Amino acid sequence: MRRSFSLFITLSVVLLFGVQCTFLEKHFGNTFKEDKYILDLAGIQKRGVIRAAVDNNSTGYYIYRGRRMGYEYELLRDFAKRLDVVLDVVLVSDIQDAFTKLENGSVDIIAINLEKTPDRMESVSFSIPLGKMNTVLVGLKENGKVTDWKDLEGDTIYVRENSAYAYQLLSLRDSLGLNFIVREDQRHEESLIDAVVEKEISWTMADQNVAKANTTYYDGLDISWVVQEAGEVSWVTRDNSPKLLETLNEWLEDKHKRFIPDLYAKYFLNPKNGYFRSNSPFSSIAGSKISQYDELIKNGAEYLGWDWRLLSSLVYKESRFDTSATSYAGARGLLQLMPVTLERFGVTNPNDPEQSLLGGVKYLGYLDKFWMSRVPDPNERLKFILASYNVGHGHVEDAWRLTLKYGKDTQSWEDVSEFLELKSDPEYYKDPIVKSGFAKGHLAVAYVKDVLSIFEAYKALVSA
Structure with missing residues (x-):
């Protein structure tokens, strides 16, 4: 009897809430479902x-x-x-x-x-x-200058899919009673401009700013025919x-x-800026180099088992690739090692890029071994290594001990970083388990975020 009653209750609950929710969702929308992405x-x-x-x-x-x-x-x-x-x-x-x-x-x-x-x-x-943005027709000068829409009669204009270009062109074509073809393409504007240069297609459309940028390295482009005058653009x-x-x-x-x-003038009205952007091997647009020390950095990254762009991110953060850089605290070289660390890892000339980088790589390898048993996950351990490189592993170890004391996850950088930030609070840095005392831990936490942010940019823009 008791079992039958329990079964009846269970079925009733399922029917009541299951049917009710379905009915309400169908007729009034899912008011019970949390919006997972609503972040104002x-x-x-x-x-x-x-x-x-x-x-x-x-x-x-x-x-x-x-x-x-x-x-x-x-x-x-x-x-x-x-x-x-x-x-x-x-x-x-x-x-x-x-x-x-x-x-x-x-x-x-x-x-x-x-x-x-x-x-x-x-x-x-x-x-x-x-601001306002013109859209222009992009073709080759050798094909002749367009002076009237009738010059495009019977031609095909390729435009980026899901852009406003197709709508603009079709409206013009229909209002003027012309007979050119508009074809949407999955490729980006600049890829379509490349296709014009390679004579795969005859015409495409682009924002005037993008078209102007491309004329700095493609001399034969004609972008003089304006499709739409100064339309407003927004985010x-x-x-x-x-x-x-x-x-x-x-x-x-x-x-x-x-x-x-001022920013518009810097990027679109300054020919020198456009030239270096489109011609330098150290520009992700024209080449795949980050710095003149890429080969040294790749060797160091191989030793560590890192992506070379990650090590480049750390070098950029430390010295901006300046071998003569010296911090207010006396750190020197590409990886800004302190005198005691330079001596420990055999760096006799910190201004020598090879010595400086090798010393820093050895130090990073030491930090990796220090944290390996405590933080087995290499992705999490990386954050402990970077923070230790910035503030010293003694301070990060203090934060690790505090994390353990307060029952949080010592293998999670998110948890440990909270206590690292608290190392400027006397309640925490005077705790008997803290060995290295006061630290501006929030700066180390920000440092980790910044290095990883640079790394994400390098990964997105520079080939491995």
């Missing part, structure tokens, strides 16, 4: 990271002599600073992919020059305009992030006075 401004600031989709082109985001550069990148970096968060740049080569990532929460903002179209406005929110956020949008608009209004015009 407060949530982003609590997370400490803003994720931004950036177009994979030659002006938005690239590496030059190890440094992260780009028009959109510098704008985003300034905006992240306003929010007091870390910037995480997500490169996209497909506009639809950017919208998908925004919708599913992989990014919080799309930092691409986008025009408002009726279908886009149904699902996202547009910022106030960053995009989710509809459910009104506070983020409000803050973005306030920031844009403030930066329109000087910062945005």
